[in-house]
Structure formats: structure tokens, C-alpha cells
Amino acid sequence: MNEHIVKSYEEELTQLAAEVARMGGLAEAQVASCIEAVAKRDVKLAEAVVARDERLDAMEIEIDARCTRLIALRQPMANDLRRTLAAIKIAGNLERCGDMAKSIAKRALQLAETEPLTPLTGPIQRLGKLVNGRLHQVLDAYTSSDVDRAVAVWSSDHEVDEHYNSLFRELLTYMMGDPRMITACTHLLFVAKNLERIGDHATNIAEVIHYELTGTPLNTPRPKGAAV
Amino acid sequence: MNMTLSHVTLGHADAVPEGAPIKVKAAGVNVFYGNKQALFDVSLNMLDRAVTALIGPSGCGKSTFLRCINRMNDTIVGARVEGLIEIDGENVNDRSVDPVLLRSRVGMVFQKPNPFPKSIFDNVAYGPRIHGMTKNKTELADRVEAALKKAGLWAEVSDRLNSPGIGLSGGQQQRLVIARAIAVNPEVILMDEPCSALDPIATARIEELIDELRRQYCIVIVTHSMAQAARVSQRTAFFHLGKLVESGSTEAMFTNPLDPRTQDYITGRSG
Numbered sequence: 001m002n003e004h005i006v007k008s009y010e011e012e013l014t015q016l017a018a019e020v021a022r023m024g025g026l027a028e029a030q031v032a033s034c035i036e037a038v039a040k041r042d043v044k045l046a047e048a049v050v051a052r053d054e055r056l057d058a059m060e061i062e063i064d065a066r067c068t069r070l071i072a073l074r075q076p077m078a079n080d081l082r083r084t085l086a087a088i089k090i091a092g093n094l095e096r097c098g099d100m101a102k103s104i105a106k107r108a109l110q111l112a113e114t115e116p117l118t119p120l121t122g123p124i125q126r127l128g129k130l131v132n133g134r135l136h137q138v139l140d141a142y143t144s145s146d147v148d149r150a151v152a153v154w155s156s157d158h159e160v161d162e163h164y165n166s167l168f169r170e171l172l173t174y175m176m177g178d179p180r181m182i183t184a185c186t187h188l189l190f191v192a193k194n195l196e197r198i199g200d201h202a203t204n205i206a207e208v209i210h211y212e213l214t215g216t217p218l219n220t221p222r223p224k225g226a227a228v
Numbered sequence: 229m230n231m232t233l234s235h236v237t238l239g240h241a242d243a244v245p246e247g248a249p250i251k252v253k254a255a256g257v258n259v260f261y262g263n264k265q266a267l268f269d270v271s272l273n274m275l276d277r278a279v280t281a282l283i284g285p286s287g288c289g290k291s292t293f294l295r296c297i298n299r300m301n302d303t304i305v306g307a308r309v310e311g312l313i314e315i316d317g318e319n320v321n322d323r324s325v326d327p328v329l330l331r332s333r334v335g336m337v338f339q340k341p342n343p344f345p346k347s348i349f350d351n352v353a354y355g356p357r358i359h360g361m362t363k364n365k366t367e368l369a370d371r372v373e374a375a376l377k378k379a380g381l382w383a384e385v386s387d388r389l390n391s392p393g394i395g396l397s398g399g400q401q402q403r404l405v406i407a408r409a410i411a412v413n414p415e416v417i418l419m420d421e422p423c424s425a426l427d428p429i430a431t432a433r434i435e436e437l438i439d440e441l442r443r444q445y446c447i448v449i450v451t452h453s454m455a456q457a458a459r460v461s462q463r464t465a466f467f468h469l470g471k472l473v474e475s476g477s478t479e480a481m482f483t484n485p486l487d488p489r490t491q492d493y494i495t496g497r498s499g
Contacts, residue, residue, distance in 0.1 A: 002497040009496065075455055077482050077494045215484030 001079075009074050013083060016066050017143070020087050020094075023059040024139035027094040028132060030056065030101035031198060035128030037108040038191055039121050046112070049105035056098035063091040079215075086212035090142065093201040093208070097135065100194040100201075107187045114184040123170065124191060127163045131195045134160070134202040141206065147213040154206035154218060160199035167192045251276035251446035252297055252416060257311035259292050259301060266292045270311070270472045272465055274416075279438060279447040281461035281478065283454065285493065288467040290450045294418050297448065298334035299327045315416065332359055335409030339421040341401035343393030343408070348385050351393040351404055352376060355412035371411055379407035380437050399430025406437065410445075417441065419449040423456065435460050454494050458482045466490045 004010040030049055037046035067088045070076055076084050134153050141149035171185045171192070210218045252274040259267040267289045274280045282290040292301070299320060301307040313320045320330055332355060343351050352372040355361075362368040372389075376382040381403040385396070393404050402422060409417060419438070423431040438447060438460045451457050457464055458478060465475035466487070474487045485491045492498070 002492050004496050005498050006496060077454060077458075078485055078491050080495045081483065 012066070012070060012074070013076075013080060016063070016070065016087050017083070019059070019063055019066065020090050021139065021143045023056065023063065023091060023094050024135075024142065026052070026056055026059065027097045027101070028135050028139065030098055031128070031132045031135060034101040034104040034108065035125060035132070035195075037105055038111060038128075038188075039125045041108070041112045041116065043109060043112050046105040046108040049108075050102050053098050053102040056095055060091045060095040063087055079212075082212045082215060086208045089208045090205050093204050097198050097201050100198050104191050104194050107191050111184060111187050114187075115181075117174070117181065117184055117188065120167075120170065120174070120185075120188055123163075123167050124188060124195075127160070127167060127192060127195050130163060131160055131199045131202070134199055135205075138202045138205045138209065142209050145213055147210055150206040150209040150213075151218070154203055154210070157199060157203045160196055164192055164196040248275045248278065250274070251315065252448070253312070253314045253317075254293070254296070255312040255314075257293065257296060257309065257313065259289070259296065259310070260306075260308045261304065262306040266470055267296075268470045270467075272472055272475055274446055274448055275463060276446045277443060278463060279442045279449060279461040280463045280465060281457035282448065282450045282465050282467060283452075283457050283493070284467035284473075286452075289470040290467045291420055293467065294420055294448060294450050297416065297418055298331050298336055300336070302327055329359075332412045333414055334416040334418060335412070335414035337402070337406055337409060337417065337419045337422045339424050341398060341405050341425070343396070343401050343404050345392065345394060347390045348376075348393050348396070348404060349389040352407050352411045355408060359412055361412065372407075375407040375411035378410055378441070379403045380433060380440070381407055397430070399426050399433055402426060402430070402434055403437065406434075406441075410441070414445065416446045416448065419447065421450055421452060424452065431456075454482075466493060468493070 004013075030052060033045055034049045036042065037049060067084050070084050074080075134156070138150060138153045140146070141153065168189065171189050175182050175185045207218045210216075250273045254273075255271045257267055257270040258265065270289075270293055272280075272293075282294060284290050295301045296309055296313050297315075297320070299309075301309055309321065315333065318325070320334075344354060346354070349369075349372055352375050353368055356368060356371050362371055373382060373386075376385065381400060384400060385391075385404075393401065396404060402425075406417075406422075422438075423434050426434065435456065438449070441447060442462075449457075449460065451460075461478045463475065464478045464481040466473045466481070466485075466489070468489050474481070474485060474490045476486075481490065482494060485494065
């Protein structure tokens with residue numbers, strides 16, 4: 001794409017995208033850390049995730065402020081306008097991912113005080129890796145303006161749903177088998193639900209990227225796993 | 229769980245329904261100034277009761293195109309127009325068409341307000357007088373008042389109709405020449421950068437006026453301000469190097485233009 005005639009405008013748009021990518025990197029790190037904190041019962045790591053969430057909140061505010069300034073001072077049009085709106089929306093989704101990670105980290109703190117549920121650690125970690133992989137992929141699609149990659153993330157959301165559903169059934173089985181495990185299993189259930197929602201945010205971001213790059217919404221039916 | 233919304237078309241208040249009547253139709257228009265070709269095979273439909281904005285860099289041919297509609301290019305020595313321009317199906321270049329009568333049907337407003345060196349009243353009364361449109365003084369006075377009201381100027385000048393038109397402010401002068409144009413009941417109003425010499429307040433008044441007038445007329449406006457084109461028009465046509473690159477609903481042109489040249493121009497990129 002050709003560059004803007006006004007260089008400072010070009011720079012502002014580039015910086016905006018870089019800021020969104022930076023926020024994405026932090027959100028990804030938060031998600032990875034919270035999964036590790038659950039799996040390794042790592043209290044310190046969980047506490048660090050909780051503390052770092054503030055930075056994501058601040059970054060969202062910063063991105064919103066940049067976009068407001070751009071709209072007021074530059075009046076972006078066409079693809080520039082879509083890029084600006086996309087930044088606001090992606091930042092919002094990333095902030096929610098951060099909240100989910102923080103919530104998972106808090107559950108990790110609780111879980112560290114209960115009996116370890118070793119057989120379930122693997123499935124939770126796998127779901128976490130799958131979800132974080134999607135987040136990573138969609139952020140790559142954003143930084144490389146790759147609409148096909150965004151669509152690939154969007155159309156593979158059912159994998160997360162399937163993982164989540166099987167984990168849900170497994171947790172139910174454990175709870176029915178031994179009521180003493182209900183507390184820990186409920187925490188894990190929420191962890192799984194939060195991971196599934198991070199996957200949904202990745203899907204949302206894919207939709208935003210599609211609109212940003214093509215100007216049209218993704219409006220074909222998306223493959224879905226069965227609802228629980 | 230994500231909800232996948234089917235495509236939602238928002239009811240845009242300014243949208244022109246598909247199939248709205250075509251007022252001015254241009255087909256295969258070529259314009260030459262001597263040996264130099266200024267327009268290449270331009271075909272564009274301009275709808276009635278809607279504002280069509282012509283945008284594009286300087287020298288792209290948008291003003292040349294505008295001037296084809298009321299045969300203003302006739303007045304330029306060496307200018308030659310080929311192709312078809314129709315108003316309500318009638319070829320404006322037909323021999324039977326009197327250009328003077330044509331220009332009463334197709335009013336024009338220029339970049340710099342150009343009131344006659346006459347009183348405010350006589351500026352507006354000029355057209356109806358030369359075309360013999362009124363029977364007596366009362367009818368003429370009514371017509372002047374109606375035109376000034378439509379142009380949103382009446383309240384400001386009703387107590388000084390005999391003062392010279394050139395004594396008004398720039399914005400008022402522009403509204404005066406718009407009143408002069410609409411006093412002869414035109415069907416089409418052409419505007420060539422009508423706000424580029426005005427301050428933001430006067431510009432806003434003219435834009436409000438354009439929005440009022442488009443409920444009654446077919447308006448075609450040339451503007452260098454992208455924001456103005458976006459604000460006042462329902463349809464936008466982008467010209468580049470004498471060619472019509474792309475035309476469509478203003479909303480689509482400014483959110484998702486199809487041609488990369490349009491995109492570069494409206495987003496301020498060098499193509």
C-alpha cells in the first residue's frame with residue numbers, strides 16, 4: 001500500500017498498530033502464565049499474573065485515547081478508518097482476555113491449597129495451549145494483515161468447544177465419583193470456561209481483522225461444536 | 229459463545245434507494261480542449277433529489293465534466309464535447325436546445341460568489357425578469373422573497389433588499405447567488421467548490437442549505453474537501469486523469485472503496 005503524503009499521519013497509524021501488537025503480546029504472555037500457574041501450582045507466578053493485569057487495562061485506555069485523537073485530528077477514511085476502529089475493538093477483546101487470565105490466576109491460588117488433581121492437569125494444559133495458540137495466530141494475522149490466517153482461526157473455533165465439552169464431562173465424572181473433589185473441580189471448570197472464552201475473543205478478533213482488511217463482515221455460518 | 233451476525237444493512241438516513249429516478253445521464257463523454265483530451269469516455273448517472281459529489285485531484289476533469297451539463301464548455305474556444313448528456317432523456321447538446329434556456333434549467337454556483345453589481349433584490353429578480361417569468365411587480369417580489377427564503381438568507385436581508393449585493397459577507401453572497409439560481413425554478417443545480425472561499429460557519433450554512441435543496445433538486449457538487457463530500461452527498465464519483473474511476477453510494481466510497489486509486493486519494497496517500 002502506498003504511504004500517506006503526511007508522514008506524521010502514517011507514523012501515528014503505524015504506532016497504533018504497534019501498540020495493539022504489543023498489547024497482544026502481553027495478553028498472550030498472561031494467558032500462557034496463568035495456565036502454567038494452574039498446572040504447576042505456582043503461587044508466585046499466579047500472583048504476578050494478577051498484578052500485571054493492570055498494565056493491560058492501561059494499554060487499552062492508551063489505545064482508545066490514540067484512536068480518539070486520530071479520529072478527531074486526522075479524520076481517517078476508508079481502510080484507515082477501519083484500521084482505527086479495529087484497534088479499539090481488538091484492544092477491548094485483549095483486555096477481556098487479560099481479565100480471563102487474571103481470573104484463572106486467582107483460581108490457581110485457590111487450587112494450590114487443595115489436593116492436586118493430577119489426571120486433569122494434562123487436559124487443562126492442552127486446552128490452554130490450544131486457546132493461546134489461536135490467540136497467537138490471530139495476532140500474527142493482525143500484524144501481517146493476513147486475512148486468510150484470520151479466517152483460519154475463525155473457522156476452527158469448534159476445536160476449542162470440543163475440548164471444553166470433553167473436559168466438562170470429565171470434571172462431572174470426578175465430582176460424582178468423589179464429592180470431596182467438588183471444590184477443586186469447580187475451580188477447574190471455571191478455568192476451562194475462561195479458557196473457552198479467551199478462544200471466543202480470538203474469534204472476535206478474527207472477525208474484526210476480516211472487516212478491517214476487506215471492509216465486509218464475516219457473515220457465513222461458522223462451524224460450531226455442540227453446546228453443553 | 230460467539231454469535232455470528234448475518235450481514236446487517238443499517239438504514240442510512242441519507243441513502244438513495246436503488247432505482248431512484250435518473251435526472252442527468254452522461255454516457256461516453258469525451259471532452260477536448262484543442263488537441264488535449266480532458267475527459268475520457270465518462271458515463272455517470274446523477275439521481276434526482278440527491279446530491280452527487282465529484283471528487284478527484286486538481287486537473288482530473290471534474291469541473292470540465294460539471295460544465296458539460298449546462299454547456300458551459302461552449303463558451304471556451306477550441307473546446308469540443310463528444311458523447312451524450314441527457315436531462316430527463318433530452319440531449320442537452322441537441323441543436324434544438326437553446327443554451328440560455330438550458331442554463332435556466334441548470335443553475336450554477338461558483339467557487340467565488342459572483343453577485344451582480346446590483347441590489348440584493350435585483351440580483352435575485354434578474355433571472356425571472358429576463359425569462360419573463362412573472363406578470364407583475366407583486367409576483368416578482370413574491371418570487372424574490374421565496375428564493376431568498378429557500379436560500380436561508382431572507383431573515384438576514386429582508387430589511388435591506390435595496391442595498392448592493394456585493395456589500396454582503398462572503399457566505400451571504402454565496403447564498404445570494406444560490407437564491408439567484410433557484411429564482412428561475414431550475415431542475416439541476418451545479419456547484420463548483422461553493423465553500424472553498426468561506427469560513428467554517430458560512431460553510432456549515434451552505435451545507436445545511438444543500439441538504440434542504442436536495443429534497444427538491446438534483447445537485448451536482450465539485451469539492452476538494454473529502455469531508456464535505458462525505459457530509460453533503462449521497463452519491464460520490466471519483467475522477468482521476470480525465471477518467472471516471474469509481475462511483476457509488478457515498479457511504480461505500482468512504483468506508484470501502486473498490487479501486488486502489490480511490491482509496492489512495494481519499495485516505496491521503498500518494499498514488
